[in-house]
Amino acid sequence: MRFSHHHESTIKCKPCFTCASQTSAYTSAMLDTQKLLTFAAVVRLGSFAAAARELGYTQPGVSQQMKALERELKTTLFSREGRGLKLSEQGEVLASRAESLITDLRATEERVAAVARLKEARVRVCAFPSANATLIPSAISRLRARHLGIEIELFEAEPPESLDGLESGEYDVVVAFRYDDQPVPDIGDSVVSIELIDEPMVLMLWDDHPLARRKQIELAELRDERWVAGCVRCRHEFVSACAVAGFEPRIDITTDDNLAVQSYVVAGLGLAMMPRMTQSFVKHPKLRTRPLLPERHRHVTATVLRSQRQKPAVLRVLESLREAAESMALAVHT
Known part of the structure; x- marks a missing residue:
């Protein structure tokens, strides 16, 4: 097993580009994907020079790619306007489709790569x-x-x-x-989707908190407590649960780090409402978890x-x- 981060790969296919309004100009043309990526960068950044800097090309290299693209499409894509560039009518048509074409191409390449990976049991x-x-x-x-x-x-x-x-x-x-x-x-x-776990939310509190000896705790009893909140979606769930219980929580600390949540709770800086799964990696001996009422659940799929x-x-x-x-x-x- 290896741990890795996904990197976008180079697209090597040459997809067909057609436009109903420009059928005669485009139906026989095959777009080179690299030139399409370069064209999109020129349109987005406004100049050959800026596109060259972003893509790591020379300015003449970008200019040559755009001239080659115009030859392939048998049309003019740009016109000079002072020191800047202006898209022709045909260029506007291509620009309106370029980003969606690139997105579709990348998704298609990823799907094809996924099939190849699975055949190799990766x-x-x-x-x-x-x-x-x-x-x-x-x-x-x-x-x-x-x-x-x-x-x-x-x-x-x-x-x-x-x-x-x-x-x-x-x-x-x-x-x-x-x-x-x-x-x-x-x-x-x-x-x-296949459901794996249907887990209730639990309350995290430190061992000498006045409610630590209770077997379960009503959320409405905690309206005056300070709180430590987790990730954005978890925080939204917590605030929603408190609203149902009739109060707005005072959130003093927010963090996406589950172990940090435990540390803040044990330090007495606030309580936390967390999915029960987090009980599997409780590290602090002074941390206590208790069921919350009414129950709210997280569904893992x-x-x-x-x-x-x-x-x-x-x-x-x-x-x-x-x-x-x-x-x-x-x-x-x-």
Whole structure:
């Protein structure tokens, strides 16, 4: 298994560009993708020189690419206006489509690369931070014990960005989450989600807090407390839960670091409402967690492209994730 970060790869295909209003000029033309990328940079930055600096080319090199693109399309894309550039009518047509074409090309390349990866039993798994600290290590350990030929590339991101990466082909399996009051994401027919964990939220407090001896605590009782809040989506869930309980929380500290949340709580700087999964990596002996009422839940899912769900490597990863989730749920209850 190796840990890596995704980098955009060079697009080498030569897609066809057509425009209904310019059919005679374009139908026989094949756009060179590199020239299209350069054209988009020129349009966005306003000059050959600026595009050259951004792309690492020389200015004459950019100029030559644009002249070659005009020859391929058999039309003029730019005209000089003083010291600046002005798009021709044909150039405006191409500019209006260039970014969407580049996005589609990258997504297509990623999808093709994903198929090739899975044939080689290489699976890109993306998960949110607390899952990477708990669920994913257990799942990968199970996977390694049974299927030594499967290679995992691990990434970290939170939804919706992680789900966007799945649809673009950047990831093969995405472990994501949503809260009770958040709508089920509209992920379309091209992907399928499997629920792994339905976990309640818990209260984190220090061991000599007046409520630490209680077995469970009503959220409405905590209206006068100071709070430590987590990531943006977790913070939104927390504020929403407090609103239902009839108060607006006083949030003194916010951090995306789950271990930092524990440290702030143990230091007496505030309470925290966190998903139960975080109990799996409680490190502070003076930290206590208690059930909160009314219960609110976080739903953890594994999402894959429908077209790849039956690929052997993907099936093995999903199987390992389900087993790890079941084991973790049992461990938290005991």
